[in-house]
Amino acid sequence: MKNKIFGIGRKGSDTTISIYWFAILAIVSGAVIYMVGIVYGQPYDVRDAEAEIMASNIADCMLQNLYVRQEVLSNNFQEKFLHECRLDFSTEEILEWPGGQLYAEVNIYDFETSAKISGFSGGNQNLKQDCALKGEKLSACATKNVYGIDELQKRYKIEITSIVRKTEKNAQ
């Protein structure tokens, strides 16, 4: 008995069309399954957006109508930093997360002389080393520079660095 479906025993163009048609179908489906698997198999990586939002929130906290907040320039702002800037660095507990997953650092410089006036930070500072390296499984870093003046029209440069790790939930 000749198999006409797969073209076995057929002659000429009919045979070629059947076999090639199934081969093309198999290749196309394989490619679609592979691509869907790649796109939807990976977690949704939101760390860059998170780090950017954190840096923007801190910038809003440092300035008030382009004026640098007076307490930010004082030495004891370190203790109040997270609370004043409305930051909560606690995260959901998962087994692979022994340390903190977030870090934020602010350095304030004199705009004219570039001398450091004040600096404060919060969170897990071990994450800072990830910013010098590149890789999907490392923390996401965002740096933002903002400029402001005080009541005496003195100009300041405020350098904000925010880091988000949360690797296990955003990269595989």
Add this chain to the structure above:
Amino acid sequence: MMDKRVMSKKGNLLTGEVIFLVLNIVFISILIIFVLSRTNSSAFLEEQYAKEIALMIDSSKPGMILHLNMEDAISKAESNSIAAADIVKITGNVVTIKLKEKGQYSYSFFNNVSAEKSNYLDTSNNKEWVFAITEKNEK
């Protein structure tokens, strides 16, 4: 004798073409079902909404009221026998989305605001979730 041979030839040709067509349809249907099941799965929607809500809350300020269209998540939860009102849960600074019986997805936000008791399903249209962002009451 001659008629019988022609009939048999025609019959075989039709059966072959029909099976070929059916196989193609089955093949393509399986592919479409696979893609749809991956793109519309409960686990994927849970992760997507938990992270989306966390980012929304991160960028919000106290006093804001946020509306999020969650139509697809709500219909998915209802098909999995989960009440629409139980889909979103905010505990402290962790958003948890539950769309299926077994399992859920949690993601934390860093903005120290409260949305714990002020998030609810908009019952007027049953497809939007409302988040009223308030100042956190420190103890």
